[in-house]
Amino acid sequence: MSRSPFLLLLLAVPGLALLILFFLLPLGAVAWQALAGDAIQRVFAQGDLLAALGNSLLLGVEAGLASVVLGVTVALHLARLPPGRRALLQVVIALPLTFSGLIVAYGFILLLGRAGFATLLLAELGADPAAIAAFLYDRPGLVLAYSYFLTPRVILTLLPVFANFDHRQTEAAESMGASRMRALIDILAPQVTPTVLASFALVTAVAFGAYGTALALVGTQINILPLRLYSLIADAGADFPLAAALSVLLLAVCSFLMAVAEIAAARSEADPHVRT
Amino acid sequence: MSVVVDSLAFRYPAAGAGLDGISLAVAPGEFCAVIGPSGCGKSTLLKLIAGFLSPAAGRIRIAGTDMTGVPPRLRNLGIVFQNYALFPNMTALENVAYPLKLRGVGRAERLRRAGQALERTRLSGLADRHPRQLSGGQQQRVALARALVFAPGALLLDEPLSALDAAHRAAMRDEIRAVQREHGIATLHVTHDQEEALSIADKVAVMRDGALLQLASPQELYDRPADRFVAGFVGHANLFDGMVSGPDLVETAIGPLACATEGRPVGTAVTLLARPEAVRTDPPDDAVNRFGGTLVRDRFLGSLRRYDLAVPGGTILGETLSRGDIRSVQIPPDCLRILPA
Numbered sequence: 001m002s003r004s005p006f007l008l009l010l011l012a013v014p015g016l017a018l019l020i021l022f023f024l025l026p027l028g029a030v031a032w033q034a035l036a037g038d039a040i041q042r043v044f045a046q047g048d049l050l051a052a053l054g055n056s057l058l059l060g061v062e063a064g065l066a067s068v069v070l071g072v073t074v075a076l077h078l079a080r081l082p083p084g085r086r087a088l089l090q091v092v093i094a095l096p097l098t099f100s101g102l103i104v105a106y107g108f109i110l111l112l113g114r115a116g117f118a119t120l121l122l123a124e125l126g127a128d129p130a131a132i133a134a135f136l137y138d139r140p141g142l143v144l145a146y147s148y149f150l151t152p153r154v155i156l157t158l159l160p161v162f163a164n165f166d167h168r169q170t171e172a173a174e175s176m177g178a179s180r181m182r183a184l185i186d187i188l189a190p191q192v193t194p195t196v197l198a199s200f201a202l203v204t205a206v207a208f209g210a211y212g213t214a215l216a217l218v219g220t221q222i223n224i225l226p227l228r229l230y231s232l233i234a235d236a237g238a239d240f241p242l243a244a245a246l247s248v249l250l251l252a253v254c255s256f257l258m259a260v261a262e263i264a265a266a267r268s269e270a271d272p273h274v275r276t
Numbered sequence: 277m278s279v280v281v282d283s284l285a286f287r288y289p290a291a292g293a294g295l296d297g298i299s300l301a302v303a304p305g306e307f308c309a310v311i312g313p314s315g316c317g318k319s320t321l322l323k324l325i326a327g328f329l330s331p332a333a334g335r336i337r338i339a340g341t342d343m344t345g346v347p348p349r350l351r352n353l354g355i356v357f358q359n360y361a362l363f364p365n366m367t368a369l370e371n372v373a374y375p376l377k378l379r380g381v382g383r384a385e386r387l388r389r390a391g392q393a394l395e396r397t398r399l400s401g402l403a404d405r406h407p408r409q410l411s412g413g414q415q416q417r418v419a420l421a422r423a424l425v426f427a428p429g430a431l432l433l434d435e436p437l438s439a440l441d442a443a444h445r446a447a448m449r450d451e452i453r454a455v456q457r458e459h460g461i462a463t464l465h466v467t468h469d470q471e472e473a474l475s476i477a478d479k480v481a482v483m484r485d486g487a488l489l490q491l492a493s494p495q496e497l498y499d500r501p502a503d504r505f506v507a508g509f510v511g512h513a514n515l516f517d518g519m520v521s522g523p524d525l526v527e528t529a530i531g532p533l534a535c536a537t538e539g540r541p542v543g544t545a546v547t548l549l550a551r552p553e554a555v556r557t558d559p560p561d562d563a564v565n566r567f568g569g570t571l572v573r574d575r576f577l578g579s580l581r582r583y584d585l586a587v588p589g590g591t592i593l594g595e596t597l598s599r600g601d602i603r604s605v606q607i608p609p610d611c612l613r614i615l616p617a
Contacts, residue, residue, distance in 0.1 A: 172361040174348045175326055176375035176426065186374070190365040 030244045039245035048223060053249065056208050056225040059139055060257075063146035064204030070147060071154025072196060078155070079162035086163070094156060096149045101212030108145050108217065112136045137218050145213050150203040157199045161192050194264045201261035205254045225250055278304050278462045279325060279430045284334035286324055295320055295486045297334065302430070305460040307453065309477035311470050313509070317486040318466045322434050325464065327351050339429035354423030354461075358435045360415045362407035368418045369394060369403035375426040393421040397455070413444045420452065424459055431456065433465040437472060449476050470510050474498065482506050504547045504615050512582070514550040514593050514607075517617060519543060524609075530589040534564045535612035545617035550607050552582065555594035559606035567592060568604040 034040060043049050074093070078086050096104070111118045114133040123129050135141055165188060173183035211226035220227050225246060232243035279302040287294035295317045302308040310318045323329040325336055327348035335344045343351050362371050372393050376386035394403050397417040407415055416436060423431060436452070437445045453476050456463050467473055473480045474494040481491045482505075490502040501507035504515055518528035520540045526533050526548055533548060540546065559566050569587035585592045585605055594605055 166359065166361065168357050168359065168361040169363055171326075171328060171348070172355065172357055173363075173374070173378075175351070175353055175355045176422075177349045177352075177378040179349060182378070187363050187365070 030247050033241050033244035034248040037241045039241035040248075042242055043245045043249065049225075049228060049246070052223045052225045052228045053253075055139070055223055057253070059142055059146075059224060060204040060208035062139070062143045063150060063207035064200050066143055066147040067150035067154050067203050067207075068196060068200045070151045071158060071199070074151070075155045075158040075162050078159055079165070086159075090156070090159070093152050095152075097152050097156075099149065101149070101210060101214075102216050104145055104149055105213045105216030108136060108141070108148075112141070137221070139222060141217055142214055142222070145217060146207045146210060149213075150207060153203055153206070154199045157202070158192070158195060161195045165191065194267050198261040198264040201257045201264065205257035205261070208257065209250055209254050278302060278306075278337075278339060279464055280335075280337040281321070281325065282335045282337070284321070284324055284336065285332045286320055286329060287332055288320075293317065293320075293486060295324070295331075298483075298486075298488050299334075300481055300488065300491055302462045302464055304462050305457075307456055307463045307465065307476060307478045308481060309465045309467060309473035309479075310481045310483060311467055311473045311509070312483035314468060315485075316483040318468075318483050319434065320486075321483070322432055322464065322466045326353055326355055326432055352426075352429045353432055354426070354428035354430070355432045356416075356419045356423050356434065356436045358438060360407075360419040360436075360439075362415055362418055362422075364407050367404050367406055368399060368410065368414075371407070371418055372422045372425050375422065379426060390421075390425060393425045394418070396458075397421045397451075412440050413448060416440065416448055417451070420455060424455065424461070427459075428461070431459075431461050431463040433463065433467075435467055436465075437467070437469070445472070452476070474510065480510075482509060484509075498551075500613065501549065501615065504549070504617075507547075507549045507613075507615060512552050512593060512595075514548075514552065514555070515615075516548040516550075516590070517545070518548060519545050526614075528589075530567060530587050530592070533607065533612060534609045535614065536609070537614060540614070547615040547617050549613040549615055550592075550611055552593045552595040553580075554608060554611035555592060555596075556606045556608065557594065557596050557598055557602050558600075558604060563606045564609060565607040565612075566604060567607075571602050 078089060078093075081089070099107075110116055112132055113119065113136060114129055116132075116136075119127075119129050119132045122132060136144070169187050170178075170180075170183040173187050174180065178186065209226055211230055214222070214224060214227055215230065218227075220231055229243055229246045229250065232239050232246065281301070282299050283297045284299070285295055285297050293315060298317075298321060300308070310321060312318050320329065324331050325338075327343070327346060331344065335342060337343065338351055338353065362368075363374065366374065369387065369390050373386045373390035376389060381389070391400065391403060394400050397420060399414060399417055399421070402410060402414060407418070410418065416439075419436070433452070437448055440448060449472060452465075465473070465477065474497070477494060479491060479493050480497050482489045482497065482502075484505055490497060490506050492500075497506065497510050501510060507513045508515060516526075516528040516530065516533065518526040518533070520537050520542050521527040521532065522542060524534060524537050526535060526537065526546060528548065535548060537544075537546075567585070567587040569585040569592070571583055572586045572591070573584035575582045580595050580597060581599065582593070582595050583602060585594060585602060592605055592607070594602075596602070
């Protein structure tokens with residue numbers, strides 16, 4: 001039974017209304033505010049804002065790399081476990097995804113802050129508590145905290161690909177004379193690389209835009225884009241046009257990274273020789 | 277270029293299943309099929325020979341060299357896996373060239389040799405296709421070319437035909453055998469399909485519960501099975517349990533059967549085997565081992581007709597070319613074979 005196009009349009013109205021009201025309108029307002037005045041020019045005139053962009057990119061790439069390296073290792077291990085134990089561990093691994101960034105930050109302060117549990121233990125061994133705290137309250141600390149909640153994302157996106165990989169392929173390669181490592185590089189790596197790249201782009205985008213954990217851990221002492229944006233909205237000297245311009249910049253970078261992720265994922269699906 | 281397995285034992289830690297001292301030898305150029313029901317240990321045997329599992333006891337020699345404990349990559353074996361295990365990230369040509377690449381053969385030379393190998397399996401036109409773009413039979417041929425291109429010491433086939441449909445399976449069977457003859461390579465073929473094993477192999481090993489029951493030529497396996505399990509597993513069979521009741525006479529559930537009891541004393545429990553094609557229809561009234569009954573199942577298979585005749589005390593399975601009605605059959609005494617009970 002076919003329905004009239006008019007009826008179908010009518011059914012789409014509530015969804016469209018929501019989309020316009022809560023997505024397109026606010027986005028348009030921000031873009032308008034950013035582009036209407038001289039806000040964009042002001043961003044590029046202010047050296048410290050450009051530095052914040054650079055710092056954020058660096059932080060995103062560092063946290064992304066750390067999470068991907070850790071995630072690939074864990075996913076490889078999980079893929080080899082029997083399904084029952086794998087499911088159990090997956091639940092435990094997914095848990096950090098449910099924590100808010102503030103809680104994660106607080107947890108790390110309790111662990112590695114000046115009077116943190118691990119800090120005090122390490123101090124017994126002769127480490128300097130101030131040095132450990134300085135590590136936590138700066139970019140390395142942020143990379144650590146971000147990796148904590150980004151690694152599970154990497155694991156959960158990679159696990160199906162690794163688990164579905166037919167290990168008889170590497171066995172076949174070994175029977176032909178390849179070492180274990182050679183088989184992984186020649187056979188496994190080309191098949192999983194697109195997914196790993198997509199996962200890297202995804203978590204880098206998240207790390208680039210994250211601010212809750214950063215705010216709780218380092219306050220506004222570190223010059224990164226999300227925190228600059230925050231202070232432009234929250235502080236006494238609010239500057240909404242400049243905040244809007246930074247938002248557009250943030251949005252552009254994140255969209256670019258997501259596009260990279262999408263293209264990598266689509267490539268792996270369209271490619272006749274890579275199964276995901 | 278031979279495979280010799282000597283008292284090979286293996287036990288899976290959890291299941292308790294495994295192998296109990298298997299010994300068999302495949303001579304150069306010989307084709308040996310290993311059959312048995314699932315869980316009999318035939319795949320375990322293959323994995324042990326390939327080196328993917330380590331035996332608890334026993335030795336494995338390939339082409340005269342002791343390979344026990346040697347990693348798979350140094351055993352120089354060509355293996356065709358059940359699902360072919362082709363590399364999806366490479367073309368058919370690159371798949372076949374890969375073992376040569378591992379052996380340090382230069383690019384131009386290895387592509388030339390891989391191309392030749394594909395030509396021999398009639399796949400030259402598909403060299404640039406990826407495995408996903410090939411049919412099951414074509415993938416199978418690529419896998420076979422890849423397993424043979426580096427002149428391995430022996431060829432292992434792990435149920436290579438089970439993923440193909442019946443029509444392709446018979447054709448591939450002949451093709452595998454032809455390629456194997458051409459290379460003159462010792463081949464071990466694991467399968468659950470007894471018909472496949474009988475039709476392709478020089479000799480067949482029948483396994484059950486981790487033990488080797490019989491190793492013999494297909495004809496001998498069929499005509500002189502070692503026990504009732506082998507008799508029932510290989511081909512169709514009438515099996516009658518009974519007891520020797522006199523000179524050349526065995527008492528069974530369907531009545532006394534005349535057959536050569538080979539001097540067994542009265543009272544010995546035995547099993548009698550009669551292949552269905554040996555059962556004769558509509559014998560003369562005074563024939564020995566004659567049974568009258570009613571036809572309960574009748575299967576027309578084209579070239580022959582397989583039927584079940586219900587007789588007092590049991591059923592007789594027979595095969596005939598006749599299309600007429602069947603009311604009585606004879607099991608000729610010289611077609612009855614005595615097996616241990």
